[in-house]
Amino acid sequence: SKSVVFLGSFGTERRNRVNSLISSLLLILSPRGFKLTASKVKSGTRRAPDINSHSLHAKMRQPITPFFTLFLFILGTEELVTQAKIRQEAPMPLDIFLRSMQPIDRYFSIRDGQNASILQGLTHYRVLPGWFPKGMAYHFDGLATALKINFVNSTHIHVLSRRFGSQASKSYDRCDFFGTGTGPTKPWTPRICFQNPGVNVLPFNGTLWLTIDTVAWGRIDPYTLEAIPAKVETVAQTLNAHPACDHETEECFVQHPCTRSPVGRKVCFSKLKGGNAHENRGSQSSFDQKGMDSSEVVQAGVHMNKSAGKESSANKAYTNFRNLFRWPWNRQSSATDANLKLDTFASANLENRVLLQHSHSPCITENFLVSKLDRFAFRNPLNKNTGLLRIAKQEMSNEWLITPRPRAASGIAENLTRILKSNYSFVNNHFINCYEGHFNAVSAKTPKITGKPAKNHMNADFIVVDLVGATDMYLDNYFQRTLSEPTAEWDNIFTPAKRCKVPLSIAAGQEILCENLLVDDDGLLFDYPTFNPLWKTKASSRYFYAAGANRSSRWFDRIIKVDSKARKVTNVWIKDDTYVTEPSFIPDVRNAIESEEAGWLLSIVHTQGSKSSQLLILDASDFAIVGLYDLGEVIPFHAHGVSCLPEKDLQIGVSVASRRCFANP
Secondary structure (H helix, E strand, O other): OOOOOOOOOOOOOOOOOOOOHHHHHHHHHOHHHHHHHHHHOOOOOOOOOOOOOOOOOOOOOOOOOHHHHHHHHHHHHHHHHHHHHHHHHOOOOOOOOOOOOOOOEEEEEOOOHHHHHHHOOOEEEEEEEEEOOOOOOEHHHOEEEEEEEEEOOOOEEEEEEEEOOOHHHHHHHHOEEOOOOOOOOOOOOOOEEOOOOOOEEEEEOOEEEEEOOEOOOEEEOOOOOOEEOOOEEOOOOEOOOOOEEEOOOOEEEEEEEOOOOOEEEEEEEEEEEEOOOHHHOOOOOOOOOOOOOHHHHHHHHHHHHHHHOOOOOOOHHHHHHHOOOOOOOOOOOOHHHHOEEEEEEEEEEEEEEEEEEEOOOOEEOOOEEEEEOEEEEEOOOOOOOOHHHHOEEEEOEEEEEEEEOHHHHOOOOOOOOEEEEEEEEEEEEEEEEEEEEOOOOOOOOOOOOOOOOOOOHHHOOEEEEEEEEEOOOOHHHHEHHHHOOOOOOHHHOEOOOEEEEEEOOHHHOOEEEEEEOOOOOOOEEEEEEEOOHHHOOOOOOOEEEEEEEEOOOOOOOEEEEEEOOOOEEEEEEEOOOEEOOOOEEEEOOOOOOOOOOOEEEEEEEEEOOOOOOEEEEEEOOOOOEEEEEEOOOOOOOOOOEEEEOOHHHHOOOHHHOOOOEEOOO
16 A cells, blocks of 8 residues: 655756656666765755656766666566566456446435435545556556545435546546656657555545655645645655554654655654644635535435436535535635745654655654654566665564654653653554553563553653554556465564554653464454544554455455554354455444544445445444445445545534544545
């Protein structure tokens, strides 16, 4: 789920025709190029690249030699031939990979309306690789497509999908696309297309963003899913697909390199700012509150569907339906206001320079922020890969960045922003939940979690971080040649899930100690963990949920519930020949503040050979099936989603009264 693409830029001279991303990386290969890139490119000395521009010319501080030019041309030509050959000769064993989906805009009837009524008004968003142009053979390079599922009432749901309006989506055949495992597709053209935010969805400050581990995020209209011109204003090349967000304070933080250079030592934490102003959230300035009720919407929609001879269209009924609920989205904003900005408040230096430092999923506690500092390393380019993964791969490492949150820093006697090392090297896929804890007073030598949250940072001895780790070969798994294999080499993809203790006090030491999370995993692997967002950062949190598989599974084929205190699996949902996606947790705010299990899990599942994926809803407490609904289209495998609660539930419970959508995780 971590499609990391370097967004290189080193000047504006049009004479440098060799302008693809690989150019920047190849420049670094020579000692002279490395020195120039690492030492002479300073923060703030050049204008940040415009990710929404129609073209981006390579900015080379020294001209590329004819050898490199020829190499890039051959590489791009070879890539086109290789990918086309793979797509023709390697049929996919699973329907959910490398499969373009048709746009959806439909109302669906729900038979078991009594069960579905508990979710009436809920809107769920996902982002997925939904379009694979000819020759593309890397799954998570599929062009980003937003998906929205709205529970209109107890009898109908509305499903809408739309391709994100990037330059790659609009003119893929006329630009040079360079992705994680694709490209360069046209290294001889001056137009580069690299914005493809297809990993996660971020609701922030009344806006909705599609994110990825690069700076090339994209903003969309939460109603129509159309792209809105906006970007993240930063000199950094990488960001986080999962910013660390606090649902109570409505703050989000990102970890990133401090400079524009793709190679460097300095790493930073920043607070997200901008988008639409907080005080404008929930205003009526953009919407007429007089609209049809939900039954009238459906009747109008069905009538128009019949008259059009199809099940849906961009119709007036849906326009009126948007006015039914007062959501926080403020669609009236200037170009400047639409952008996100970074307010950097903490930094530290690594021991050595690293390539493309990134962090897929930093986490947050009551008083601290934690990030695993991942990076790329060069590899032998004589391999079968294409795209970035031909010349580089993620590197398993053990360095972490820990810093106090801005509001907590003033109460800490010394600067605790520091880099620590763990006894375990890995690539971090996802942190699960993080919370502060302290030692059991009985035994300081064998620290145990008491189950009581630290009252403040002054008496917290350590931070507990549960995580899903991956290997340095994780990204290679999504090439078609690998996905076409009859079995999955799980040990080459994931490492066992871990529980790590990040020391804060002298008694806790200076090393991050990690151990296996599950007492007995019995061959179980899992990823895409979620939990009740109302219990985020709480030491008393007990449960999380994930997509799971055993070592004989071809792909994720079950949804699991894990008791993190007993450190074992308590519930499993599994169906023959059916593959699952992330089980998003939707809190039942009537009870979720008192009961962590009060809520539902929403996952998009697909039975092999079926012509339609299904929307699965489970009771989070006992895994009873609440609903299973056809979506009318095969939905490609994807990573993440977020849910926005209906306004009627926002009046119940103080913890969610000011928050309509929950960031993932």
